Amino acid sequence: MKVVKYLISTSLLVVFIYFGYTNRNQILATSSKYLGQITQQITKQEIPCSQPITYKIGIFDQRFGISQKDFLFDIEKSASTWDSAWKMSSSTNPGSSSNSTNSTKKPLFEYSPTGDMVINLIYDYRQQATDKLTQLGITIENGRSSYDSLTSEYKTMVTQYNIDKASYETQVNYWNSRGGATPKVFAEITQQKNLLNAHADSINSIITTLNSIANSLNSSVQNYNSIGSSTGQEFNEGEYVQTATSTKIDIYQYSTHTALIRVLEHELGHALGMEHVSDPQAIMYRINQGKSDSLTKADIAELNKVCHSTQNLK
Numbered sequence: 001m002k003v004v005k006y007l008i009s010t011s012l013l014v015v016f017i018y019f020g021y022t023n024r025n026q027i028l029a030t031s032s033k034y035l036g037q038i039t040q041q042i043t044k045q046e047i048p049c050s051q052p053i054t055y056k057i058g059i060f061d062q063r064f065g066i067s068q069k070d071f072l073f074d075i076e077k078s079a080s081t082w083d084s085a086w087k088m089s090s091s092t093n094p095g096s097s098s099n100s101t102n103s104t105k106k107p108l109f110e111y112s113p114t115g116d117m118v119i120n121l122i123y124d125y126r127q128q129a130t131d132k133l134t135q136l137g138i139t140i141e142n143g144r145s146s147y148d149s150l151t152s153e154y155k156t157m158v159t160q161y162n163i164d165k166a167s168y169e170t171q172v173n174y175w176n177s178r179g180g181a182t183p184k185v186f187a188e189i190t191q192q193k194n195l196l197n198a199h200a201d202s203i204n205s206i207i208t209t210l211n212s213i214a215n216s217l218n219s220s221v222q223n224y225n226s227i228g229s230s231t232g233q234e235f236n237e238g239e240y241v242q243t244a245t246s247t248k249i250d251i252y253q254y255s256t257h258t259a260l261i262r263v264l265e266h267e268l269g270h271a272l273g274m275e276h277v278s279d280p281q282a283i284m285y286r287i288n289q290g291k292s293d294s295l296t297k298a299d300i301a302e303l304n305k306v307c308h309s310t311q312n313l314k
């Protein structure tokens with residue numbers, strides 16, 4: 001057995017060496033590309049805020065109803081919120097006698113058509129639910145009180161839905177027992193069925209939103225099952241995703257312009273390396289529930305904590 005193993009590993013080694021030799025240029029080019037990217041990542045991670053994070057727009061879905069130019073403008077506005085706070089902060093340097101002057105600070109973010117970080121605006125069931133509720137005159141805000149008022153809205157709608165559904169089923173059973181309906185009655189019943197389906201869609205949108213709030217509240221609130229087809233996926237308004245060689249921000253949902261700016265600011269904060277803070281009004285709070293797009297003291301403290309390690313490494 002040992003000899004066989006030895007033979008197998010030796011032949012595999014020969015194959016690898018041969019393959020490696022014949023493709024050496026490609027392998028060298030690929031590895032230097034990845035090494036370059038990884039070095040870039042390490043530099044950014046170890047010396048945060050020292051170089052601007054360059055970004056570009058990736059996926060852009062027009063169903064959000066804003067132009068790509070407006071979206072870029074909103075990203076720039078969100079980035080400048082962090083930039084201003086960073087430039088305003090005095091960067092005292094422990095262990096050194098000199099303070100770095102604010103004018104030497106580079107911006108934290110910079111737009112570039114070939115930027116490293118991709119920012120996507122992705123339309124799916126989340127924004128669809130939000131748009132549906134907007135049509136019903138319901139503006140979504142996160143947080144417990146919004147959850148409670150939406151729950152009572154949901155209960156009213158479900159009660160009405162069940163009454164309409166029972167009435168529809170009674171009629172269908174009646175006409176079936178008589179061997180079928182007249183064309184006029186059939187048309188009326190079909191209309192009722194369509195209304196019932198539309199009603200179920202609205203209820204499902206509320207359920208999607210309720211579950212999203214429940215998810216972010218992460219507490220004892222109830223998760224609801226949708227009527228008909230399920231959309232019970234995890235809900236995030238946005239997320240920052242970092243891999244060994246790439247970074248991206250995906251934005252999925254917002255109900256107001258301020259909420260969009262806040263979610264952009266929040267994810268840009270994560271891109272800088274910031275964690276969540278405990279102030280419920282802060283941009284870096286885990287739930288997007290504040291009313292203002294300005295940073296709170298807790299946000300600025302977190303920014304300074306993350307960025308000032310730069311000064312220590314200089």
Ligand SMILES: [Zn+2]
Pocket residue numbers: 266270276285286
């Ligand atoms: Zn977050």
